[in-house]
Amino acid sequence: MENVYITVAGLVAIGLIFYAVRRAKRQDNTQTNLRITAITISPPPGSVLQANAPITVTMDYHYSAPREPLYAWVKILDTTYDSIYEGSRDCLSPGTGRVSRSVHLTQAGNVRELFIVVKNQDFVEVFNQAITVDYTYEEAVLDEAQKNDGTGSEITGIRLSIPSPATVKAGTRIDVDVEYDINAVEGLDIWVIPETQANMTYEGTTGRQVETGVVHKHFTIIDPCTVNSLRLLMKNASSQTVYERRMPVDYTFTA
Secondary structure (H helix, E strand, C coil): CHHHHHHHHHHHHHHHHHHHHHHHHHHHCCCCCCEEEEEEEECCCCCEEECCCCEEEEEEEEECCCCCCEEEEEECCCCCCCEEEECCCCCECCEEEEEEEEEEECCCEEEEEEEEEEECCCCCEEEEEEEEEEEEEECCCCCHHHHHCCCCCEEEEEEECCCCCEEEECCCEEEEEEEEECCCCCCEEEEEEECCCCCEEECCECCCECCEEEEEEEEEECCCEEEEEEEEEEECCCCCEEEEEEEEEEEEEEC
């Protein structure tokens, strides 16, 4: 029995070493020469905004390595205040191009820095650039109709590209089709968030949905772990959560 125990422990250790080496090589092979050649920000830094008012950053860029599309976001990394950032709906392509992303606070607070964050197809970060700004957010004045817009809406179905239960390699993207029934005047934003402490990424805001339909989301778990639930969220135009539930799943992500 002792020999078996040692053998299993040895295999686990070898697997972890192999994963670490593979990930290190993957990161070594994803160097980028990405340059942001111009940035415009609207509204201009120094503005006073109401909570939920977007800050839109438009970037001109150029790169030739890696020879693959890249995902880009603009984020507020200061976690003092709650913020929402736009998902990477249109990827960067090798060569020269322009892309816009938005981000905002959902409450009163100050924004001193924005960050341009870019990841490769394996969701390894390859670029991170800070932008110094100076925004002051004030609490939005909301009436009851705005606060409650969308109450009673629901997610009516979930289809996963890799059905649970499943064992998959870390770094595998899982696509999620979300069926919804929405009764909000201004529509609702939808998120699918894996509940784990492991390194992972999920799609940010992609705009508000209305009436009934299907919206496509995705998430990727970067490191080995297990995921036992997905958090399903719907928020209205005032960033009020009007629907939330946890969906049990059984995923094991391996090295």
